[in-house]
Structure formats: C-alpha cells, structure tokens
Amino acid sequence: MFKKILIANRGEIACRVIKSAQKMGIKTVAIYSEADKHALHVAMADEAVLIGPPPANESYIVIDKVMDAIRQTGAEAVHPGYGFLSENKLFAEALAREGVAFIGPPVGAIESMGDKITSKKIAQEAGVATVPGHMGLIADAEEAVKISREIGYPVMLKASAGGGGKGMRIAWNDDEAREGFQSSKNEAASSFGDDRIFIEKFITQPRHIEIQVLADAHGNAIYLGERECSIQRRNQKVIEEAPSPFLDEKTRKKMGNQAVALAQAVDYTSAGTVEFIVDGDRNFYFLEMNTRLQVEHPVTELITGVDLVEQMIRVANGEELAIRQKDVKLNGWAVESRLYAEDPYRNFLPSIGRLSRYRPPEEVADATHVVRNDTGVYEGGEISMYYDPMIAKLCTWAPDRDAAIEEMRVALDTFEVEGIGHNLPFLSAVMDHEKFTSGNMTTAFIEEEFPDGFDGVDLPNDMLRRVAASAAAMYRVAEIRRTRVSGRMDNHERKVGTDWVVSLQGQEFPVVIDADPMGATVTFKDGKSHRVSSDWVPGQSLAKLDVDGTLVVIKVGKIPGGFRMRLRGADMKVFVRTPRQAELARLMPEKMPADTSKLLLCPMPGLIVSVAVEVGDEVQEGQTLCTVEAMKMENILRAEKKTVVTKVNAAAGDSLAVDDVIMEFE
Incomplete structure (x- = not known):
C-alpha cells in the first residue's frame, strides 16, 4: 500500500480524502495557495506545500507546480478530488511519466469519457440512448445560433471539459444562444483551461439520476445504486439523495448495467459516475460520464457502507475489488444538502467573508440514524472569492426516506453559520416542500416553485x-x-x-x-x-x-x-x-426601506468583467448593463426598466463590495 499520497485539491474534498487516508494509515500531503494558508485541509494533512497565488489558474490547476510539490514530498500517489485537475489527461500523463500513481481512471478513459463530446459519441456507438445534440466544435456565436435553431429551442450550451455547473447556459432563443455561448466559453476557459462548447437539446421536466460505478484493473466492475440529483439551481446540484424515490428495481438494474457496460467499453478503473436524464415514463438518456469522485458520493457511501475513497486508493494500488455486484445491498435512505456561501435573499449570489460563527450539528452514527458533515472550513476562517462557494455537505441517513428527511430538518436547524450569506434557510424550505417530500420533483423544481427567488418561509x-x-x-x-x-x-x-x-x-x-x-x-x-x-x-x-x-x-x-x-x-x-x-x-409607524430603484448595486463581492453602457445611454428593460465575476461564475446584471444612465462608478477590473453603487439612473 502507498505510504504517502498528495491531495491535489482543497476545501471539503481534500479533507474528505485525508480522513480515508488516515484511516488506512497513509501519510498525506496538502497543497495550498496563498489564500488557503490557514485552511482546514492544510492543518489536517501531515505535510503541506505552498504552490502559488490565490487564483486557481496560478496555483491549483498549474500542473508543473503540483508536480514540484510531489517531488518535494516524495508522494507515491495523487488523489485529485473533483474539479481542478481531476479530469485533466495531461496531469494524469505527467504523473505517469514521474512514476506516481493517479488515484483515478487511466488516461484513455479520461480522454474519452472526460470530454463530453467524445463520450457521447462512444455512448452512441455502444447503443446507449443519448440526448439529441451537436457533438462537433462550434466556431463562434453565430454558428451556435444556427445549430440551436436546427436542434430546436430550448438548448443547453455546455463546456466540453466542464463540470459542477460551470460553463453551462440554457438558451430559449437566438439572443440567449449568442450571449450564452460567449459566457460559457469564458467560464470554461477560466475554470478548466478549455473553452470548447457543445450544444444539446434541453429536455424540459426531466429528472437527473446518476449511477455510481466502481471498477478495478482486473476486469471487475460494479454499480452501487443511483443518486437522485434533480434539485438543482443554475444547473448546480443543491440536494441529492440515494436511492431515488422515482426508480423501480427494473429501471435501476437496467441503468446500472448500461453504466457498467459503458465503463468497461473504455477500460475504466476507479470510481466514476454515469449521469442520465430520466423522463416521467422512466425512459433514460445518457448525459455524460464523470471520471472522478462526485461531490454527492457520501449518500452512496451511507446506503451501501462502501468507502469510495478507500476503494479508489486500493484500485490505484493494483488491488482487486473485494466486493461483487451480488454483495451490493441498498440499506435505508440518505439525503445530502449542500451548504453554499451564497445569499438566498439576493437571488443566491455568492457571499464572502469571515465565518464569525460556524457550529455544525454533532456528527453521529448508529443503527437508527446518521448525521455526517463533510466540510473544509472552521469558525474564524475566511470564505474566499477565488473558489467554489461550497462550505459543507450535510448528510443524514435513516432507515426510510421520511425519517432521513426529518433528520435533515433537525440538522439544518441545528447548523449555526454567521458572518456570511448562506443557503441554510433555503435548504430547510425544500425539506418541508410538498413536492420534495412526496418525491414528485424534476430538475425544474426550484425554477417552478421559487420563480421569484427566495424570500423566506411563512411557517404554517x-x-x-x-x-x-x-x-x-x-x-x-x-x-x-x-x-x-x-x-x-x-x-x-x-x-x-x-x-x-x-x-x-x-x-x-x-x-x-x-x-x-x-x-x-x-x-x-x-x-x-x-x-x-x-x-x-x-x-x-x-x-x-x-x-x-x-x-x-x-x-x-x-x-x-x-x-x-x-x-x-x-x-x-x-x-x-x-x-x-x-x-x-400597534400605533407605531412602520419603517420603510430606502429607495434604491435608481441605483445599480453590486449584488455580491466580485470583479467587474465588463461595463456595457456609458453615461447618457438610454437602456431598455432586460438590456445588459455589466458583468460581475465571483467564485468562478459570471453574473450578467440587466436593466429592470427603460431608463437613462446618469453616472457610471465602476470600470472593468474593479473589485467591488456588496451594495457598492455601480451606476445611477435618472
């Protein structure tokens, strides 16, 4: 077994990998940027190496810097977590040249499955039903519009090398396709160093259900049930559960067998996830294969008892899987809520700052219930503008779905977070929503049930x-x-x-x-x-x-x-x-809020990417005013009504705080 592994990541997933490595008696090495000097994963690891400035493209995703850290510490293997370099074939190749084990799939599988265009072609050739779309490269925005018309609106523009909701846009018309193409390219280049975009049909009212697969280098491959990931906002999963309340055993087995067949077709090893879109009649279509550990893997671990990180390490060490398909039993129900540093009262825009209070619920594990919190932060720590806004993944398990949801309700109410905006209130609202508790939800759940955003809950x-x-x-x-x-x-x-x-x-x-x-x-x-x-x-x-x-x-x-x-x-x-x-x-007058209708306020701490108007311009309702980037996401701010710009206070490159005045109107 490896004596020392390096975790090429940060935050909660780095902490998660360190825990399994420690349980196995393996020494760990953390890497960190200047912004993460005091991060939890740095404190947890046996060693830590500084690799550069805060921006990920100057630190965490610079292959040469990660390789230098490996050489300095003598790490024998690398776990990439998810995001960053986890699906980067150049990184896997660099490790192979150095004689360092990659705790993930082989380069060929990363190349074929990690690239969404290639993976769809392979899936089609393997007879797996896929969503209609254009798999080729797209030259410019006008070609994107032409392709979108041919497929038929609505369409989804997706980064080929993407994941985690980055570089994804839904377009319902030509203007949105044109605008979304450029934003998707920008986000893809910033997050993954690869700006290729493809387009596919956006299926309305779908469910997003994925299959966890696990394979070794000895020809063994199994699936570990499914995860329901339909509660999404801006294509980013918010709440997941396992198993799905929608699937029957027949569909589960069919999806699982297809997922395993696809993995074997590319000689896949390690943990991976095959994602499907499922309609109301339980017809399913292949979306993509993620050649890495998924954010939501804990719910699978809770219902199967399998430590996926441990299995990944063992497979990378050349071991044969100790479990077979007949050994996989789904026990009870698990729910995961993603706690994000984003303000639900400001349309979920990112929030940064110091965690003046951070008190998760007590973690417990017994025969009747489990509370688990995968996190990478601590009280007094900083939430940075440079990285993903996830604070923690709160998971609960119980013998049945209703009990697991009730455990989650109590855990969310017990979770104390102060100092930043966060989505705890929204997560609690979902747990009490009839569509969720009944299991009758689709990926349109948030869009349909919270069309005007979230402004709190009126208790019954x-x-x-x-x-x-x-x-x-x-x-x-x-x-x-x-x-x-x-x-x-x-x-x-x-x-x-x-x-x-x-x-x-x-x-x-x-x-x-x-x-x-x-x-x-x-x-x-x-x-x-x-x-x-x-x-x-x-x-x-x-x-x-x-x-x-x-x-x-x-x-x-x-x-x-x-x-x-x-x-x-x-x-x-x-x-x-x-x-x-x-x-x-009762006789006291109500205090009225200040009138900000003639101001464009910065809705989050962020960087001004571009300003699209000048003083004196007449703008129309819905017209783009400026673009603000925060936590790797571009946010386009639009005019709410027809008006005239009287003052512009910010320019491209400016860093603004929340509620800073960007521009004023007559």
Whole structure:
C-alpha cells in the first residue's frame, strides 16, 4: 500500500480524502495557495506545500507546480478530488511519466469519457440512448445560433471539459444562444483551461439520476445504486439523495448495467459516475460520464457502507475489488444538502467573508440514524472569492426516506453559520416542500416553485403556535434572569407577569404562562395550550425545546422586546410584550426601506468583467448593463426598466463590495 499520497485539491474534498487516508494509515500531503494558508485541509494533512497565488489558474490547476510539490514530498500517489485537475489527461500523463500513481481512471478513459463530446459519441456507438445534440466544435456565436435553431429551442450550451455547473447556459432563443455561448466559453476557459462548447437539446421536466460505478484493473466492475440529483439551481446540484424515490428495481438494474457496460467499453478503473436524464415514463438518456469522485458520493457511501475513497486508493494500488455486484445491498435512505456561501435573499449570489460563527450539528452514527458533515472550513476562517462557494455537505441517513428527511430538518436547524450569506434557510424550505417530500420533483423544481427567488418561509399555523409558545416560555426565563441581576425584589418571580402577547409573522397571540420547575404551559386565547420544556438560558444562540413531546430547534438572537428566531427556513422577529405594550406597539409607524430603484448595486463581492453602457445611454428593460465575476461564475446584471444612465462608478477590473453603487439612473 502507498505510504504517502498528495491531495491535489482543497476545501471539503481534500479533507474528505485525508480522513480515508488516515484511516488506512497513509501519510498525506496538502497543497495550498496563498489564500488557503490557514485552511482546514492544510492543518489536517501531515505535510503541506505552498504552490502559488490565490487564483486557481496560478496555483491549483498549474500542473508543473503540483508536480514540484510531489517531488518535494516524495508522494507515491495523487488523489485529485473533483474539479481542478481531476479530469485533466495531461496531469494524469505527467504523473505517469514521474512514476506516481493517479488515484483515478487511466488516461484513455479520461480522454474519452472526460470530454463530453467524445463520450457521447462512444455512448452512441455502444447503443446507449443519448440526448439529441451537436457533438462537433462550434466556431463562434453565430454558428451556435444556427445549430440551436436546427436542434430546436430550448438548448443547453455546455463546456466540453466542464463540470459542477460551470460553463453551462440554457438558451430559449437566438439572443440567449449568442450571449450564452460567449459566457460559457469564458467560464470554461477560466475554470478548466478549455473553452470548447457543445450544444444539446434541453429536455424540459426531466429528472437527473446518476449511477455510481466502481471498477478495478482486473476486469471487475460494479454499480452501487443511483443518486437522485434533480434539485438543482443554475444547473448546480443543491440536494441529492440515494436511492431515488422515482426508480423501480427494473429501471435501476437496467441503468446500472448500461453504466457498467459503458465503463468497461473504455477500460475504466476507479470510481466514476454515469449521469442520465430520466423522463416521467422512466425512459433514460445518457448525459455524460464523470471520471472522478462526485461531490454527492457520501449518500452512496451511507446506503451501501462502501468507502469510495478507500476503494479508489486500493484500485490505484493494483488491488482487486473485494466486493461483487451480488454483495451490493441498498440499506435505508440518505439525503445530502449542500451548504453554499451564497445569499438566498439576493437571488443566491455568492457571499464572502469571515465565518464569525460556524457550529455544525454533532456528527453521529448508529443503527437508527446518521448525521455526517463533510466540510473544509472552521469558525474564524475566511470564505474566499477565488473558489467554489461550497462550505459543507450535510448528510443524514435513516432507515426510510421520511425519517432521513426529518433528520435533515433537525440538522439544518441545528447548523449555526454567521458572518456570511448562506443557503441554510433555503435548504430547510425544500425539506418541508410538498413536492420534495412526496418525491414528485424534476430538475425544474426550484425554477417552478421559487420563480421569484427566495424570500423566506411563512411557517404554517401549527408550527407558528409552537414557536410563539416557545418564545413566551423563553422570554419568561429571560425576564427572571433580568430581575435577578437587577435585584429589584427578593421574590423575583412576582415581578414576572403571566399575561403576554407574542407577535410574529404578522400575527398576534395573546397567551397566559403557567410555569413550574419542569417547564411551562402556554395557553392561547382559544383555550388550547402547549407544554414547553427546555434547558435554554439567555445568551445561548441555539435553543432545543420539547414542545408537546416534539423537538423544536431554533436559532436565537436577542432584539429589543423579543428575539430573532430562525428555523425551518423562516427568519422572524418575535416580540413578547405585555398587553399594554402590545397595544402601544400597534400605533407605531412602520419603517420603510430606502429607495434604491435608481441605483445599480453590486449584488455580491466580485470583479467587474465588463461595463456595457456609458453615461447618457438610454437602456431598455432586460438590456445588459455589466458583468460581475465571483467564485468562478459570471453574473450578467440587466436593466429592470427603460431608463437613462446618469453616472457610471465602476470600470472593468474593479473589485467591488456588496451594495457598492455601480451606476445611477435618472
């Protein structure tokens, strides 16, 4: 077995690989850019080598620099993670010349399957159904428009060497095809060093289901079930689960056998994923094969008990697979939520900064449930603008789907992240959405269910009452604490009343609290009551309460006259007042937000790529104003209405903070 491996990656996947290597008794080497000097993967590894400046194209994807790190440390093998150099045949060839093992597939498989154009041709020749499209190279935007018309809109423009949603655009007309072609090329060149683009038919209302394959160099290949990856935003997976709630055993076996056949056709070894698009009748079409470990691999590990990273290392070491297809059993259900540094209240635009608080739920693993958090950050660390915005992959497992989802609900509510924008509220909202809980979702789920973006959740009335009861009980505890501290009376409990009015989410709930040493009974105006017990004390940012025998987890912050409470996707100001205070509060005018309708504000920290207008220009609704790049993604900002540009404050190359004024209008 290898004595030392180098991980040619960063973040959570580097940490993930290090864990398996440590379990196997293998020493690890991390590489890092100047921006990652204090990163978690650097601290976890046995050795670490600085390889360059923050931009990935000056550090992590510079093959010569990675090879120098290998030579310096004497690493015998390299695990590439995903992204960066993981599907780069030149890197695999460089390792082979150096006599260093690549913990991944052979160069031939990378070349044929890693390139989406070539892989589709091979799949067609192998008799695998593929989505209609143009597999050849596309010279320019006008040719892209011509091809798109021939295929028929809508079409998908994709980077040939791409992955992770980078370099992908959906076009519904000529203008979008023309514009999307250039943006896709730019993103592909920036992320992968390869700007080739191909076009295929975009199938509406599809499911995205993928098969995990594992093969060795001795002719053995198996599939480890499927993953449902249909919850996507901007072609980037957000929530995955295994198995799929849609597939039956017959379809699963058919897809699995095709995936294995395709892998064997290119002499594939190591872990890989064959992605399919599946329609409502369970017809499936080959999309691509990812010749690497997938981001969502943990859910497969949780339902099969197979450590995929360990298997990749063993295969690279020349070992034969110890498991056969008959040994693969799918046990229970697993769900993965991707925690991103992006602000759901700002249309999911990237967010950077310091993690002033980062407290994941406690990881557990027993026969009834599992909570697993794959992460590459820590409290006090920085989220950089230079890399992918993923913070963590939160996974839960339980014996069935409903239980796994409930475990995820609690885990998300327990997860504390402060200092940056993040998508925890949105993930919680999905877990409670009827289309998701029923399993009746497609890749259009987010587009259809959140067409105007995400602005929080209005909790259902039964949950709202439980929160109101919790807030009243907690406020009483806080009032007792304040009375004790002030020393206003020896018998402090006499100073704390029993009648309160809880205001939240536009509703008022008059309540009466009857407290005892074990908790409090909160009775509402209609006579119904809730029993609340908890060990929460003022100052704690997380409250775990038992409300009528049900666990309620709330993130808590103090505000004048109440709390800021966050749970299940809702972010609420909850006021607890005496009846008289509530009466007076109703007379207070509502504070209106500032008018920014005549300003174009930078929606995220980022770099201005281009400015498309000048002072005095008349712009039309939907017209491009400028392009901002952040975390390897280009974001086109458009005019919301017809107007005239009166001032431009930024130019290409400028770095802006969130809400900086880019331009002004009349």
